[in-house]
Amino acid sequence: MDAQIIKQNGDSFNFEDFGVIVKDFIVSSIPIEPQYGEVEGTDRRVDYGSTYGVRTIKVPFMVRARDYHDYPLLRDLLFEKVLDKESYYIRERRRAKQLAYAFVDLNEPAKMDESTNNKFIGGKIYKVRLQNTFELEQMVYDGEGELEFETTELPFAESIGTTADIDTGNLISYADLTVASHYDFWSTIGDTSFSSSSPVSYEGYDKSFLRVSVPSAPLGDNRRIRTRYNIHLIKGKEYKLSFIGATSDWLSSDFNYTGILRSNGTFTSRLSLDKIAVGSADISGYTKTVYKYTATFIHEDDTGEHALMIGTKQTSEKGAYFIVAEPSIKTGGIGIDDGLWGYGMGLLYDNESMSFTHNAKEKTPFRIYNAGNVPIHPFEQDLKMIITDVVGSDEMFQITNHSNGSRARVNVPLNSTDTVIYDGPDVTRNNLAFLRDTRKDFVELSPGWNTLEVYYCKSARVSFDFPFYYK
Structure with a gap:
C-alpha cells in the first residue's frame, strides 16, 4: 500500500520512494450537516436542508531507517514532505494482491513479482491539508505514526483528467459539406x-x-x-x-x-x-x-x-x-496507460459518452455525460463551456439543460467569429468581460446524461470541459 502527494506546482512523490511504508489509506464518508428550525409550541422541526462537511483521510505508516543516525534524517524528510501551508492533492496506491517474490532461475538473484507492486487506484484525487500534529514512536530502526488529512475546498474526490482529455468530438466544426x-x-x-x-x-x-x-x-x-x-x-x-x-x-x-x-x-x-x-x-x-x-x-x-x-x-x-x-x-478517448482513468469512475465505453464538443443545431437536442455522482455547479466546481461558430443568431442566444432546467442566456446576438466562454462564474466574449450582456444564469450538469439544446440560432459549436466529482 502507498500514497502519492501532488503539490500545486506539479511536484509529486510516493511515500515508498523514501522509505515510508503506508499501512492503510482510510477515507471517511462525507459528514452530512443538517440545518433545522424549531417551531415554538410544537414537536415539529423545520428541515432547512443540509450540506456536506469536511472529509478526513487517515494514513497510518511506518518508517524503516538504515541505522540510528538515519532515523532522524528520515523523520525530518517526512516533515519536509507533508508539512505545507498550501493544500495539495493526495492519491491512493494499492497492491492488487499480497507482496510476493517472482519465480527465478537457480542462478538468478531474487526479485519481487511485478504484479504485486503498488499501483494507482483509478484516477481519483483529494485536495487536502495535513490536519494533525504527529509523532513517530521509535522501535530500534523503525518508527510508526499516523497522518490525518482533511479536505479543503470540496469534500469530494475528483478525477485527475477532465473531459478535454477524452473528448472525441470532431475538431472540424462544419464537416457537413452538403451546406x-x-x-x-x-x-x-x-x-x-x-x-x-x-x-x-x-x-x-x-x-x-x-x-x-x-x-x-x-x-x-x-x-x-x-x-x-x-x-x-x-x-x-x-x-x-x-x-x-x-x-x-x-x-x-x-x-x-x-x-x-x-x-x-x-x-x-x-x-x-x-x-x-x-x-x-x-x-x-x-x-x-x-x-x-x-x-x-x-x-x-x-x-x-x-x-x-x-x-x-x-x-x-x-x-x-x-x-x-x-x-x-x-x-481523446480513454487511454489504458495514461494514468488518468480506471474502474469505478462511472465511465462508459461508447463514443457518445466521450463526446463533449457538439455542432448543435436548432430543434436538435444533444447529450453530455457526467460520469461523476455529484452535480456540477460552476460556482462550486470547475466547469467551462465554450460557445463558437454561432450561425443565425439575430436577437440573442440561449443554451438550456433540459435534465435539470438550468440555462445560460446571452441578451445580444452572436456571430460566427465570436468565442463566448463560461468559466466558472466568469463570462467573456473574445477575451473581454461579457457578464453584463448575459442574463447572469448558468448551465449546471446533473450526474449521468444531460440533454441540452440551443435556441435563438440555427447552429452553434458547444464544448464542455470539466472533471468528474465523486462522493
Missing part, C-alpha cells in the same frame, strides 16, 4: 477555388463533396491543389484524421501534400495517409473511385492555433481537381 455556407470555414491556398459536386453514393449514403480545383489554364509540374481549415491543437496529444476523397486522373500523387501547418504556413508534420475504397462517384460523366483516407499523428509542436491542410501535387495537365467530404480530426 454551401460551410465552405466559408475552409480557405483556398494559391489559385485554387471551391465548388460543390453533385451528390455521390458510397456506403449506402448520398453526400455532396467539396470540390477543390484550379483554373483551366496550363499548369506547371509542381502546381499544388490545397485547402486548409483552422484548428486548435494541444502539444503531445494524439489525433486521428479521416476524410472521404477522390482525385482526377491527372493528379500525379494521392493527397501527399496533406499535413498540419503552423500559423506562418510551414509544416509541423506531413501526414502519411492510409486509404480504403468505399464506393464510386460520377463526376462530370466520369466514374471515380472514392476512398476513405485516415492518419494518426501526435502533435509535437506547441499548443495553439494550427491548420489542417488537405492537398496534392499534380502534373502539367489543366483542369485538375480533388473532392473531399466528411473531414474529421478527433482525439
